[in-house]
Amino acid sequence: MIDLALIRRSPEAVRAGLSARNPRYGAALDELLKLDLDNRAAMKEVEDLRAVRNAASQAIGKAKAAKDEAGAQKVMAEVAALKEKMGALEALLSPLSEKTRQAALGLPNLPHESVPVGTSEADNKEVRRGRAPAAYDFKPLDHQTLGEKLGLLDFAAGARLAGSRFCLWKGAGARLMRAIISFQLDLHTKEHGYEEIWPPYLALPEVLEGTGQLPKFEADLYKTGTSDGEKNRDLYLIPTAEVPLTNLVREQILPAERLPMKMTAYSPCFRQEAGSYGKDVRGLIRNHQFDKVELVWITKPEDSLAALETLTAHAEEVLKRLEIPHRVLSLCTADIGFASRKTYDLEVWMPSEGRYREISSCSDCGDFQARRMNARLRRDAKAAPEFVHTLNGSGVAVGRLFAAILENFQQKDGGVRIPTALVPFFGAERLG
RNA sequence: GGAAGGGUGCGUGAGCGGUUGAAACGAACAGUCUCGAAAACUGUCAGGGAUGCAAGUCCCUCGAGGGUUCGAAUCCCUCCCCUUCCGCCA
Numbered sequence: 001m002i003d004l005a006l007i008r009r010s011p012e013a014v015r016a017g018l019s020a021r022n023p024r025y026g027a028a029l030d031e032l033l034k035l036d037l038d039n040r041a042a043m044k045e046v047e048d049l050r051a052v053r054n055a056a057s058q059a060i061g062k063a064k065a066a067k068d069e070a071g072a073q074k075v076m077a078e079v080a081a082l083k084e085k086m087g088a089l090e091a092l093l094s095p096l097s098e099k100t101r102q103a104a105l106g107l108p109n110l111p112h113e114s115v116p117v118g119t120s121e122a123d124n125k126e127v128r129r130g131r132a133p134a135a136y137d138f139k140p141l142d143h144q145t146l147g148e149k150l151g152l153l154d155f156a157a158g159a160r161l162a163g164s165r166f167c168l169w170k171g172a173g174a175r176l177m178r179a180i181i182s183f184q185l186d187l188h189t190k191e192h193g194y195e196e197i198w199p200p201y202l203a204l205p206e207v208l209e210g211t212g213q214l215p216k217f218e219a220d221l222y223k224t225g226t227s228d229g230e231k232n233r234d235l236y237l238i239p240t241a242e243v244p245l246t247n248l249v250r251e252q253i254l255p256a257e258r259l260p261m262k263m264t265a266y267s268p269c270f271r272q273e274a275g276s277y278g279k280d281v282r283g284l285i286r287n288h289q290f291d292k293v294e295l296v297w298i299t300k301p302e303d304s305l306a307a308l309e310t311l312t313a314h315a316e317e318v319l320k321r322l323e324i325p326h327r328v329l330s331l332c333t334a335d336i337g338f339a340s341r342k343t344y345d346l347e348v349w350m351p352s353e354g355r356y357r358e359i360s361s362c363s364d365c366g367d368f369q370a371r372r373m374n375a376r377l378r379r380d381a382k383a384a385p386e387f388v389h390t391l392n393g394s395g396v397a398v399g400r401l402f403a404a405i406l407e408n409f410q411q412k413d414g415g416v417r418i419p420t421a422l423v424p425f426f427g428a429e430r431l432g
Numbered sequence: 433g434g435a436a437g438g439g440u441g442c443g444u445g446a447g448c449g450g451u452u453g454a455a456a457c458g459a460a461c462a463g464u465c466u467c468g469a470a471a472a473c474u475g476u477c478a479g480g481g482a483u484g485c486a487a488g489u490c491c492c493u494c495g496a497g498g499g500u501u502c503g504a505a506u507c508c509c510u511c512c513c514c515u516u517c518c519g520c521c522a
Contacts, residue, residue: 043482047491054491057503061450072502079502233512253442253479374480381461381477 001104001371004036017110020117020333025107032103039100042093049086053079105209106216109368111333112305112342118332124345130319130326133349138412142352143403144283146410147173150432153284165273165287167399172431176405176418177291179425180398181266184293184318186425188395192314194264194295199244201267202235207247210373212339212365213239222270222288237270241294242392249298250373253385259377260307261298264395266291284399285357291398297391300377301367304389305342308364312344315360315395322419324404325349327356341366346396348404359400362393 007014011033018025056079063072116125147153152173158166169177188194202224208214213221213236222237238244245263254261269292280286295314299307312328319326331343340363347356367387370376376385409417415432423429 040482043491047482050492051490053502057501058451060502064450076502083502376479385479 001368002107002110003367003371004104007032008036014110018107020111020115021108021336022334028103028107032100032107035096035100035103039093039096042089042096046086046089046093049082049089053082053086056082102215105372108338109341109366111336112364112366114305115336115342116330116332119334121332121335123332124329124335125332127328127330127344129328130316131323133325133351134408136351140351140407140410142283143350143406146406146416147284147403149414150416152176152406152431162288166289167284167287172428173402176426176431177398177402179422179427180401180405181291181293183322183422183425184395184398185264185266187318187321188264188293188295188314192262192317194262197241197245197248197263197265199238199241199265199267201238201270203238203243203247205234205236207243207250208236210247210250211243211369212372213243216338220272222272238267239271240269240292240392240394241265241267242296245294245296246298246369246390246392247373249370249375249388249390252375254298254375254377254388256300256377256379259298259300259388260303261296263296264293265296266293266398268292284403287399290400293395293398295362295393295395298375299389299391301386301389304364304366304391307389307391308342308344308362311391311393311395312346312362315346315362315393318396318401319346319348319359321421322401322405323421324401324408324419326359337361337363339363339365339368341368344393346394348400349408350404351407351410357400357404359404360394360396363391365390365392 002014007029011029015026015029018029056075060072060075060079063069063075116123118124141149144153144155148155150173151171152169154168154170158168161168185196189196205214208221221239224235224237226234244267245265248263249261269290271288271290273286273288284290295311297304297307297311316326316328326346326348329345329347331340331345336343343361343363345358346360346362348359349355350357366389369390370387375388375390377388378385405419405422406416409419411417411430413432415430417430418426418428
């Protein structure tokens, strides 16, 4: 959530930031400004009335204590008239406040000044490259063909069990998935200093609101439908472990010594991906359920930009150790995610397509999520609390890494070499 | 899932319709004292919001939501969570 005080103080600066993402946010901003004005006016009216009532109630208390029944009755009669008026005003105020809140929740974060300005993904800026793609003296197969040939992947079985865009791993394929996950978690916990978390895969609505998936992107989520209107509430399947990890600090005031917090978790991720029809329908690239090792940092405000560089380097280290050709992009203003103020994407080379494919997205969300979650830090005993900064990144996507390994390490004889760093986890040097 | 008990500030814990946003003790922070520290003493010590140049004034919050009342931490209803016991289960 963008700071409402900032929006009031410098609406044009906010407008400029939002327009760099997409000009259509101008109208949403105007709407919010108007709602906020009305809301504050209504609040003032209600609060003034409450002040009058509170003073009268105290007077009644005092009169009764002094055994002045008549005096008490007199004030009570006066106050009774207020009640109706207050009720009417409050009935107007509460939907207005809710509307204002929803409008504020619908605005994305402001891009950081270091983010390249652009209008589409074509304007993303390449920052650096890892190793160069290997040369093949044969036509490289795509990962789905390879995986099915080697008996690692069974898309037909996935579809039979859960419908299209679900995949099933078996035998050495399943084992390779497990190896990839363990390799990444060990790297991040033992060498990069992250605490490993094993989170719930279902989350409450307010938790999804905290990280920004709700209310705007409900259509992308799987909802349990367990709500019965009162006792049972709806839970959502997490679209990423960023959701539970980041929300670990919701409603907390952390002492400065606790920061930075660095957490990592493996989790399955569930996304409806509504609207992605026709795009990447084959293979492991875009499924409804996928696996990911996530990295999350909670930092002091002044540390988050540097932390983004470190977090990105940690994710990149996975690709370096596994000898996967890759590059790093700084996403432009039109392409960064809703909650992000700056994002680096890691892309890996896919020989069958002759192009790079996203495998990780690392974002500094500034105080955007912290405001929604009310996550704060206190620098010392006397200091006022301030919002923390939150960062997240895939470290990295497991299914896409599986695909990248298959494609980049395929051999002329149809087998696949296992990257050296992965051998101790997988237990063999090749597949097939 | 059933039964009983309980959720109050950083912690323990009092309050059970009327200057109680909240006693007391502890923690923390600042000061006095000291060469320094400890002890002792003194003071500060919830968060959010509206308004204002500021000082300040006002509003909201005692698990959450609703209700009763001129007035609710205190009474009523619903829900959530925790503890203990029983049941079930991995």
